Every structure is written in structure tokens, then in C-alpha cells.
Amino acid sequence: xxxxxxxxxxxxxxxxxxxxxxxxxxxxxxxxxxxxxxxxxxxxxxxxxxxxxxxxxxxxxxxxxxxxxxxxxxxxxxxxxxxxxxxxxxxxxxxxxxxxxxxxxxxxxxxxxxxxxxxxxxxxxxxxxxxxxxxxxxxxxxxxxxxxxxxxxxxxxxxxxxxxxxxxxxxxxxxxxxxxxxxxxxxxxxxxxxxxxxxxxxxxxxxxxxxxxxxxxxxxxxxxxxxxxxxxxxxxxxxxxxxxxxxxxxxx
Numbered sequence: 001x002x003x004x005x006x007x008x009x010x011x012x013x014x015x016x017x018x019x020x021x022x023x024x025x026x027x028x029x030x031x032x033x034x035x036x037x038x039x040x041x042x043x044x045x046x047x048x049x050x051x052x053x054x055x056x057x058x059x060x061x062x063x064x065x066x067x068x069x070x071x072x073x074x075x076x077x078x079x080x081x082x083x084x085x086x087x088x089x090x091x092x093x094x095x096x097x098x099x100x101x102x103x104x105x106x107x108x109x110x111x112x113x114x115x116x117x118x119x120x121x122x123x124x125x126x127x128x129x130x131x132x133x134x135x136x137x138x139x140x141x142x143x144x145x146x147x148x149x150x151x152x153x154x155x156x157x158x159x160x161x162x163x164x165x166x167x168x169x170x171x172x173x174x175x176x177x178x179x180x181x182x183x184x185x186x187x188x189x190x191x192x193x194x195x196x197x198x199x200x201x202x203x204x205x206x207x208x209x210x211x212x213x214x215x216x217x218x219x220x221x222x223x224x225x226x227x228x229x230x231x232x233x234x235x236x237x238x239x240x241x242x243x244x245x246x247x248x249x250x251x252x
Contacts, residue, residue: 009036009089009224010074012066013184013216014049015209016096018151022048030209033070034217038198042070044210049155059163059175063090076178092164093184093220095212096156097144098173099242101128104145120146128241130171130233138252139188141244156183170233171243182223185244186215192247194222194229219245 010033017028029049033041052069056062060076067074074088103124106112114124121127121135131141144153164173164181173181189195198218205211222229223245231251233243 009091010034010041011038011217011220011224012063012090012092013213013218013220014092014094014156015186015212015216016094016152016156017048017209019050019155020048020151028209030207030213031066031069032205032210032213032217033067033072034214034221038218038221040202040214042067042072044205044213045069045071046207046209053155053159053162057162059178062159062163063178088178089224090179091220091224092179092181093216093223093245094156094159094181095184095186095216096149096152097128097142097242098153098156098160098171098181098183099128099240100144100153101125102238102241105240129237130241130244133231133234134185134188134244134246134251139185139246139250141185141188167239170237170239170241171245180224182220182245183242184216184219185246186212186219188244188246188250189215189219190250192250194247194249198222219247222247 013032015030018024021028028046030044030046032044035041052065056065064074064076101124103114107125117123122132126143126145134141142149144150160173160181164175164179166174166176168174171182195215195218202214205214229247230245231248237243
């Protein structure tokens with residue numbers, strides 16, 4: 001396996017499949033890793049991460065496992081046993097809801113209801129603040145409640161709970177040492193001139209899942225290096241709901 005420079009930054013995109021996506025030929029987990037120069041590290045991977053998630057219990061081992069799937073090594077797990085070389089900065093952008101609507105949580109846990117209920121796109125039980133914001137700006141995000149992506153959502157949230165438990169601000173999670181994780185939405189970037197420019201020069205990938213993972217990795221890069229290019233959460237968004245980071249020029 002090739003060994004990247006340990007003091008560098010890496011941007012990982014994860015297009016999330018369901019827990020048992022090995023049975024789904026159309027949609028599976030896909031991972032793409034970019035280095036600080038926005039070059040693909042190793043080879044894009046597609047499969048089911050479930051076995052990997054069950055096999056590792058530390059954030060450094062999780063990151064190293066993602067690199068291993070792509071045919072390279074982050075060196076983090078090795079570094080934990082060695083003389084502590086400078087750790088790489090890892091930003092992970094995940095294409096699945098990383099929270100549920102606050103109104104839904106309050107309904108389920110405390111039987112507290114909200115009224116009135118209007119159109120589907122504004123229903124606070126079905127859509128989080130971030131999804132309603134995107135809908136108001138011409139996009140059509142899916143709902144973890146009604147659009148059959150609950151499996152993917154719980155898978156992404158499982159990874160946060162296990163490897164990036166600390167929420168530093170709305171829509172940003174970390175392990176406080178190696179990893180920062182955010183939520184991305186590749187479909188929203190299809191009309192983005194910023195994203196189109198970043199995608200220039202990349203080779204065609206083997207599957208649309210991998211292409212979405214590449215877009216996620218570029219969102220992770222923008223979050224780390226050019227955050228002003230992304231639409232940030234507004235003050236009234238409940239931090240527990242999270243936030244979808246999309247390019248500003250995707251918004252109508």
C-alpha cells in the first residue's frame with residue numbers, strides 16, 4: 001500500500017448505502033479520498049461498509065480502514081502505536097441525513113404535536129429545517145422519514161455516534177483529534193458552477209455512487225478551505241437536526 005504524507009489534509013466523500021446494500025446492485029456505499037492537491041488517493045471503492053463498521057472501534061482505525069478499502073494507508077492506526085507523527089487533517093462529507101426533524105423527535109418521545117400541517121415540503125415531521133431551506137431555494141431534498149432512506153440515515157448517524165461524537169456547531173461533528181464530519185448533498189451541486197469547475201479534470205468513475213462520493217469529497221474540501229462557498233446554517237436551526245452543506249450557487 002502507498003503511504004500518504006502524514007502531515008497533510010485529506011478529504012473523504014462517502015455516498016451511503018443501506019445497512020444491507022450488498023443486496024442492492026443500484027445503490028451501495030462508495031468512498032473517494034482526495035489529498036490536499038485534490039488528487040484521488042488510491043482507487044475509489046464501492047461495496048458495503050457494514051463489516052468495516054463492526055470491525056473497528058477507534059476513529060483512527062476507522063479512517064485507516066477507509067484508506068485500506070481504497071488501496072492505501074492513512075498511517076493513523078500505525079501512528080497511534082509509534083512516536084506520534086503529525087496527524088493528517090481528515091474532513092469527511094457524508095451523503096445521508098445525519099439527524100431527524102426535531103418536531104418528529106418530540107412527537108415520538110413526548111407526544112408533543114405541532115400545528116397546522118400544510119404542504120409536504122414544509123411538514124416539520126417529515127423535513128428538517130435544512131431540507132425546508134433547500135426546498136424554498138428550488139431544490140428537492142429527500143426526507144429520512146418518508147423517502148425510504150432511514151436505513152442510510154441511521155448508518156451515517158451510527159458512524160457519528162461511534163467515531164465523531166462531539167458536535168462543535170450545527171452540522172459539524174468531530175472526534176476532537178483526527179476527524180471532522182459534515183453532511184453533503186451531491187444532487188444539489190449539479191447546477192453549481194463552483195462544483196463543475198472543481199470536477200474538471202477528474203476521470204469518469206465506474207459507478208454513479210462513486211461520482212457522488214467524489215462530489216462529497218469536494219464538498220469536504222470546500223468546507224475546510226473555502227467555507228464561504230457553502231450555505232451555512234442560520235441561527236434558529238436546532239443543532240440536533242444537523243445541516244446539509246451545499247454550494248451557495250446551487251440555490252435558486
